[in-house]
Amino acid sequence: MRSSSITLSELERQGKYVFHGSGKRLEQLEPRQAYTTVDGQSVKDGVPAIHASELADYAIFMALIDVNWQKGCRASCSYDNEKLTFGANSFCLSLITPSTVGFVHVLLKSDFEHRIGIEWRSYSKVEPVAIVEVVFDDFRNPITVVPDLLF
Numbered sequence: 001m002r003s004s005s006i007t008l009s010e011l012e013r014q015g016k017y018v019f020h021g022s023g024k025r026l027e028q029l030e031p032r033q034a035y036t037t038v039d040g041q042s043v044k045d046g047v048p049a050i051h052a053s054e055l056a057d058y059a060i061f062m063a064l065i066d067v068n069w070q071k072g073c074r075a076s077c078s079y080d081n082e083k084l085t086f087g088a089n090s091f092c093l094s095l096i097t098p099s100t101v102g103f104v105h106v107l108l109k110s111d112f113e114h115r116i117g118i119e120w121r122s123y124s125k126v127e128p129v130a131i132v133e134v135v136f137d138d139f140r141n142p143i144t145v146v147p148d149l150l151f
Contacts, residue, residue, distance in 0.1 A: 070091075090145050103131050
């Protein structure tokens with residue numbers, strides 16, 4: 001296990017932080033409009049916010065996916081029965097290589113409000129307490145290849 005994974009696991013266990021994954025190192029995060037796919041259409045997901053998770057693996061996945069995001073890339077993460085599952089189309093997965101580098105922004109949970117499940121939101125700008133560089137070796141979960149038709 002890489003030191004980045006160990007650091008994030010230790011911070012996660014403390015319960016004081018939430019994690020935001022990005023392909024960019026951000027010294028300050030600000031609310032942005034999120035989108036989700038419903039019946040094959042991209043629709044707004046609530047009001048602009050900073051989205052984070054109390055589980056670091058979710059943020060690692062998002063950081064790695066976000067680095068080379070292109071039109072046609074589709075990825076998802078779900079949390080059921082206390083288990084994270086990850087999926088992406090083959091095009092999206094082809095963009096992730098061993099040299100892909102992303103960033104997990106460690107944020108104070110007290111600056112966020114609980115949305116649902118493992119998801120948290122902030123509607124104000126926040127600064128990370130730490131920024132952890134991650135690579136594919138930091139991600140310890142299987143990713144299911146999902147056909148484009150399911151997105």
